[in-house]
Amino acid sequence: MKSCHDEGADVKGDETNIIALVGNPNTGKSVVFHKLTGIYTTVSNYPGTTLNITTGKYKEHTIVDTPGVYGISSISTEERITTEIVLKASGVVNIVNAACLERELFLTLQLIDMGLPTVVVLNFMDEAEKQGLLIDVKALSSQLGVRVIPTVAVTGSGIADLKTSLAHIESSSLPVFGYERGMDIDAERLLVLHSIKNRAEHILALEGDGEVGVKYSLNTKISPDKVYTQRRKRVNAIIRTVVTENPKKRTFKKKLASLMVHPVFGFFFLAAILYIAYLVVGVFVAQTVVNFTEKTIMQGYYVPYIKEMVGFFDLPVWLYTLFAGEFGILTMTLTYIVGILLPLVVSFYILLSLLEDSGYLPRLAFLVDKTLTRFGLNGKAVIPLMLGFGCVTMATITTRMLDTKREKDIASTLLNFAIPCSAQLAVITALIATAGGYFTLVYVSIIFACFVILGTVLHKVLPGHSSSLVLSLPSLQLPRIKNIIMKTFVRTKYFLLEAGIWFLIGAVIMSVFQLTGTLELLKDLISPIVVNWMGLPKEAATAYVMGIVRRDFGAAGFYNMALPSLQLLVALVSITLFVPCIAAIMILYKERGAKIATAIWVGTIVTAFLIGGLIFKIGVVLNVL
Amino acid sequence: MLLTHAKEQQELQIIAIKDNTLKTHLLKLGLGEGDVVRILGKIVCGPMLLECKSQEIALGMENIACIEVNAIHEELS
Numbered sequence: 001m002k003s004c005h006d007e008g009a010d011v012k013g014d015e016t017n018i019i020a021l022v023g024n025p026n027t028g029k030s031v032v033f034h035k036l037t038g039i040y041t042t043v044s045n046y047p048g049t050t051l052n053i054t055t056g057k058y059k060e061h062t063i064v065d066t067p068g069v070y071g072i073s074s075i076s077t078e079e080r081i082t083t084e085i086v087l088k089a090s091g092v093v094n095i096v097n098a099a100c101l102e103r104e105l106f107l108t109l110q111l112i113d114m115g116l117p118t119v120v121v122l123n124f125m126d127e128a129e130k131q132g133l134l135i136d137v138k139a140l141s142s143q144l145g146v147r148v149i150p151t152v153a154v155t156g157s158g159i160a161d162l163k164t165s166l167a168h169i170e171s172s173s174l175p176v177f178g179y180e181r182g183m184d185i186d187a188e189r190l191l192v193l194h195s196i197k198n199r200a201e202h203i204l205a206l207e208g209d210g211e212v213g214v215k216y217s218l219n220t221k222i223s224p225d226k227v228y229t230q231r232r233k234r235v236n237a238i239i240r241t242v243v244t245e246n247p248k249k250r251t252f253k254k255k256l257a258s259l260m261v262h263p264v265f266g267f268f269f270l271a272a273i274l275y276i277a278y279l280v281v282g283v284f285v286a287q288t289v290v291n292f293t294e295k296t297i298m299q300g301y302y303v304p305y306i307k308e309m310v311g312f313f314d315l316p317v318w319l320y321t322l323f324a325g326e327f328g329i330l331t332m333t334l335t336y337i338v339g340i341l342l343p344l345v346v347s348f349y350i351l352l353s354l355l356e357d358s359g360y361l362p363r364l365a366f367l368v369d370k371t372l373t374r375f376g377l378n379g380k381a382v383i384p385l386m387l388g389f390g391c392v393t394m395a396t397i398t399t400r401m402l403d404t405k406r407e408k409d410i411a412s413t414l415l416n417f418a419i420p421c422s423a424q425l426a427v428i429t430a431l432i433a434t435a436g437g438y439f440t441l442v443y444v445s446i447i448f449a450c451f452v453i454l455g456t457v458l459h460k461v462l463p464g465h466s467s468s469l470v471l472s473l474p475s476l477q478l479p480r481i482k483n484i485i486m487k488t489f490v491r492t493k494y495f496l497l498e499a500g501i502w503f504l505i506g507a508v509i510m511s512v513f514q515l516t517g518t519l520e521l522l523k524d525l526i527s528p529i530v531v532n533w534m535g536l537p538k539e540a541a542t543a544y545v546m547g548i549v550r551r552d553f554g555a556a557g558f559y560n561m562a563l564p565s566l567q568l569l570v571a572l573v574s575i576t577l578f579v580p581c582i583a584a585i586m587i588l589y590k591e592r593g594a595k596i597a598t599a600i601w602v603g604t605i606v607t608a609f610l611i612g613g614l615i616f617k618i619g620v621v622l623n624v625l
Numbered sequence: 626m627l628l629t630h631a632k633e634q635q636e637l638q639i640i641a642i643k644d645n646t647l648k649t650h651l652l653k654l655g656l657g658e659g660d661v662v663r664i665l666g667k668i669v670c671g672p673m674l675l676e677c678k679s680q681e682i683a684l685g686m687e688n689i690a691c692i693e694v695n696a697i698h699e700e701l702s
């Protein structure tokens with residue numbers, strides 16, 4: 001299996017037998033991919049979940065899951081990736097949403113026009129039926145000239161049929177549609193167009209595709225309007241003959257959907273969701289569950305037992321320190337990961353998956369679009385920003401779904417500065433829980449203010465233009481338990497591996513620093529900032545040294561310090577704004593380049609200490625907390 | 626009139642999409658000149674939510690300002 005974070009459509013394996021799963025965003029490609037190959041890639045109910053290719057095997061075929069696109073061209077990164085795969089593939093499985101055929105068949109006709117061997121998977125048949133849409137599958141198949149297979153991918157219905165069709169995917173039996181007739185193309189260009197023997201490239205050239213244009217030196221720009229409009233008309237004509245509507249009333253779903261996007265009640269709804277999330281994660285898991293896992297299990301039984309066991313071997317001091325000391329691999333690392341982080345991170349992932357699968361996030365995108373335009377973003381950016389609360393590293397990759405480089409730069413910066421990831425939030429929630437609701441409000445307000453100021457400044461100073469919102473909303477649906485469990489499992493596994501390795505490295509470094517006296521030296525070095533400027537005890541310096549590896553590791557460093565309220569606030573705000581974890585920085589380098597990644601890394605250190613100190617000074621002057 | 630001035634629940638026919646990039650993007654999504662849309666939601670000086678055939682499309686303020694429409698019920702009355 002290959003699931004890459006790199007941009008590009010690099011398929012390894014049998015290049016002659018590639019079957020590409022292609023379709024509009026959110027049509028169930030990744031579900032079908034899972035059914036065919038047994039490999040799980042993230043499935044969510046918003047457009048733009050898959051942003052790169054994943055490959056797997058079904059019999060002799062190499063199956064490729066691609067990012068959802070509305071058309072084949074080289075305009076956006078996703079379209080470029082999908083186009084590259086489609087041109088390489090020996091067959092295309094075009095997955096369409098049966099409940100939304102007007103939108104979906106545009107791409108289908110384009111694939112057929114390009115002469116690609118295609119089979120159409122008419123997915124979401126359950127949804128079409130619920131909406132009272134009757135689709136004449138046979139008529140659709142004969143109008144398209146290719147096989148059409150009705151499916152409900154989530155239940156597996158129709159997948160067996162698809163599997164048997166994979167071996168003989170054919171190009172449309174219909175004659176090639178002559179778009180040139182309705183177009184005003186000069187003789188010189190027509191000559192070049194006719195010299196393009198590859199039918200797929202010929203169509204793309206006719207649509208004015210940039211990359212094909214460059215390849216064949218078609219110097220003048222052709223607008224795709226003419227071809228697109230003709231194709232749109234063809235789609236409408238097909239719909240008229242194959243779809244019969246018998247609209248059913250679905251009042252509850254409709255009412256709920258309109259409540260979510262209401263300019264007033266929509267925000268109440270959002271507040272209710274956040275409050276429930278706080279009650280579940282911040283109160284129940286952070287207090288009751290973590291108290292049990294950290295205090296009762298880890299500190300009460302596990303750590304004393306491990307210390308005794310390791311002590312039993314009569315190891316030299318340095319080795320004992322490495323395994324069972326203050327920063328020991330078996331003591332501190334496992335306590336942090338299993339006792340504190342795991343229960344909180346899992347609960348975060350579950351909540352996030354519920355939001356992703358319900359179809360709420362695209363509605364939230366509509367609701368906050370106006371606000372986000374003030375930061376040079378549009379509503380769509382709320383998806384990576386929300387996912388950042390799960391994992392900032394993953395969310396930085398998700399910024400690819402945004403339309404311009406400027407938006408990707410702004411969203412990545414905001415994510416890495418002011419969005420605490422689930423692991424970090426987990427420790428923060430557990431620490432804040434004891435300080436009460438007022439304290440939480442102050443903390444949230446400060447981080448939010450930082451987010452707003454940073455967003456506004458970036459919008460003002462960054463050159464270029466941001467795009468305006470265009471987003472097709474999926475219908476609301478009840479999240480599927482199986483998918484929630486699967487997604488949470490995959491994410492938790494990634495978290496445990498990623499955090500485990502870095503915590504281990506961090507614990508070793510800290511133990512070495514402690515044994516060699518480097519830790520004291522570092523503490524002395526940054527104590528003017530930590531002690532004099534931020535009013536924290538010298539011990540707190542350790543947390544920032546640990547935070548260089550991972551912010552949650554740093555935050556966990558405050559866990560047993562019993563800081564008074566003002567100091568706790570300073571500590572939590574500064575560690576929230578502190579450097580992104582090493583994995584996030586590496587992704588940032590790859591996605592946004594060295595200049596931006598370095599600027600963010602240095603910027604976060606300066607901001608964290610600056611804001612931390614300011615809060616302390618203001619707190620002392622006002623005598624609050 | 627411009628789509629910007631449309632009211633919630635109003636039914637409108639798209640007359641012209643003045644921005645070419647937006648026009649091609651919307652054509653791919655199934656929305657073109659001549660199509661009928663209904664305003665499902667609107668945020669003042671913000672985005673609009675349109676219902677077109679069987680789908681809902683959210684459009685930002687800048688995009689709305691590029692779309693010229695005719696109100697359908699006004700034409701009928």
Ligand SMILES: Nc1nc2c(ncn2[C@@H]2O[C@H](COP(=O)(O)OP(=O)(O)OP(=O)(O)O)[C@@H](O)[C@H]2O)c(=O)[nH]1
Pocket residue numbers: 023024025026027028029030031032042043044045046047048049050051066067068069123124125126127151152153154155357477480483
């Ligand atoms: N009701 C219903 N839901 C489906 C069906 N197939 C997929 N889904 C749901 O549709 C949503 C999108 O599924 P994905 O597999 O992530 O879609 P995708 O095409 O890979 O989406 P992108 O990666 O964003 O392009 C998920 O919530 C699925 O559970 C189906 O046949 N019926």
Ligand SMILES: [Mg+2]
Pocket residue numbers: 029030031042043049050066
């Ligand atoms: Mg997908």
